[in-house]
Amino acid sequence: MKRETLKGHLDLLLLAVVGAGAAHGYHIARRLAEASGGTLDLPEGTLYPALHRLESKNLLSSSWDTVGGRRRRVYDLTPEGKDALARERLEWGSFAQAVESVLDTV
Secondary structure, three states: OOHHHHOOOHHHHHHHHHHOOOEEHHHHHHHHHHHOOOOOOOOHHHHHHHHHHHHHOOOEEEEEEEEOOEEEEEEEEOHHHHHHHHHHHHHHHHHHHHHHHHHHHO
Protein backbone atom coordinates (compact mmCIF):
# COMPACT_ATOMS: atom_id res chain seq x y z
CA MET A 1 0.00 0.00 0.00
CA LYS A 2 1.28 3.44 -0.86
CA ARG A 3 2.35 5.68 2.00
CA GLU A 4 -0.02 8.39 0.76
CA THR A 5 -2.97 6.04 1.29
CA LEU A 6 -2.14 5.83 4.99
CA LYS A 7 -2.12 9.59 5.41
CA GLY A 8 -4.57 10.50 8.15
CA HIS A 9 -4.97 6.89 9.28
CA LEU A 10 -1.49 5.92 10.42
CA ASP A 11 -1.86 7.37 13.92
CA LEU A 12 -5.07 5.42 14.52
CA LEU A 13 -3.49 2.20 13.28
CA LEU A 14 -0.41 2.62 15.46
CA LEU A 15 -2.46 3.53 18.53
CA ALA A 16 -4.60 0.43 17.97
CA VAL A 17 -1.59 -1.86 17.60
CA VAL A 18 0.16 -0.44 20.68
CA GLY A 19 -3.18 -0.54 22.51
CA ALA A 20 -3.10 -4.33 22.12
CA GLY A 21 0.04 -4.38 24.26
CA ALA A 22 3.29 -2.49 24.74
CA ALA A 23 5.88 -3.36 22.12
CA HIS A 24 9.10 -2.28 20.47
CA GLY A 25 9.12 -0.80 16.97
CA TYR A 26 9.87 -3.97 15.04
CA HIS A 27 7.11 -5.84 16.88
CA ILE A 28 4.66 -3.01 16.19
CA ALA A 29 5.52 -3.18 12.49
CA ARG A 30 5.07 -6.98 12.45
CA ARG A 31 1.72 -6.80 14.27
CA LEU A 32 0.46 -4.22 11.78
CA ALA A 33 1.67 -6.22 8.79
CA GLU A 34 0.22 -9.49 10.11
CA ALA A 35 -3.14 -7.96 11.07
CA SER A 36 -3.45 -6.44 7.60
CA GLY A 37 -2.48 -9.59 5.74
CA GLY A 38 0.79 -7.95 4.67
CA THR A 39 -0.87 -4.92 3.10
CA LEU A 40 0.43 -2.51 5.74
CA ASP A 41 4.13 -3.33 5.80
CA LEU A 42 5.68 -0.05 6.96
CA PRO A 43 9.28 0.88 6.27
CA GLU A 44 11.31 2.15 9.24
CA GLY A 45 11.36 5.61 7.66
CA THR A 46 7.59 5.80 8.12
CA LEU A 47 7.19 3.90 11.39
CA TYR A 48 9.70 5.56 13.69
CA PRO A 49 8.90 9.19 12.84
CA ALA A 50 5.21 8.38 13.45
CA LEU A 51 5.98 6.73 16.81
CA HIS A 52 8.10 9.74 17.83
CA ARG A 53 5.33 12.13 16.74
CA LEU A 54 2.76 10.24 18.84
CA GLU A 55 5.17 10.29 21.76
CA SER A 56 5.68 14.06 21.40
CA LYS A 57 1.88 14.46 21.49
CA ASN A 58 1.88 12.48 24.76
CA LEU A 59 -0.22 9.71 23.21
CA LEU A 60 2.59 7.16 23.61
CA SER A 61 5.25 6.73 26.24
CA SER A 62 8.48 4.82 25.75
CA SER A 63 11.14 3.21 27.87
CA TRP A 64 14.25 1.16 27.27
CA ASP A 65 14.18 -2.58 27.82
CA THR A 66 16.87 -5.22 27.36
CA VAL A 67 15.87 -8.58 25.93
CA GLY A 68 18.43 -11.25 25.14
CA GLY A 69 21.21 -8.70 25.53
CA ARG A 70 19.61 -6.34 23.01
CA ARG A 71 18.40 -2.92 24.06
CA ARG A 72 15.01 -1.93 22.63
CA ARG A 73 12.71 1.04 22.99
CA VAL A 74 9.26 -0.16 24.07
CA TYR A 75 6.16 1.94 23.37
CA ASP A 76 2.93 1.96 25.35
CA LEU A 77 -0.26 4.03 25.35
CA THR A 78 -0.55 6.89 27.80
CA PRO A 79 -3.95 7.68 29.37
CA GLU A 80 -4.28 10.41 26.73
CA GLY A 81 -3.43 7.83 24.06
CA LYS A 82 -6.18 5.53 25.32
CA ASP A 83 -8.68 8.40 25.13
CA ALA A 84 -7.48 9.36 21.65
CA LEU A 85 -7.76 5.75 20.46
CA ALA A 86 -11.35 5.53 21.72
CA ARG A 87 -12.27 8.81 19.97
CA GLU A 88 -10.51 7.82 16.74
CA ARG A 89 -12.26 4.43 16.70
CA LEU A 90 -15.66 6.15 16.95
CA GLU A 91 -14.77 8.66 14.23
CA TRP A 92 -13.46 5.88 11.98
CA GLY A 93 -16.62 3.83 12.51
CA SER A 94 -18.84 6.76 11.54
CA PHE A 95 -16.69 7.57 8.51
CA ALA A 96 -16.53 3.95 7.31
CA GLN A 97 -20.30 3.59 7.70
CA ALA A 98 -20.89 6.77 5.69
CA VAL A 99 -18.58 5.58 2.91
CA GLU A 100 -20.28 2.17 2.81
CA SER A 101 -23.67 3.87 2.59
CA VAL A 102 -22.57 5.92 -0.39
CA LEU A 103 -20.97 2.94 -2.12
CA ASP A 104 -24.08 0.85 -1.56
CA THR A 105 -26.46 3.46 -3.00
CA VAL A 106 -24.64 4.61 -6.14
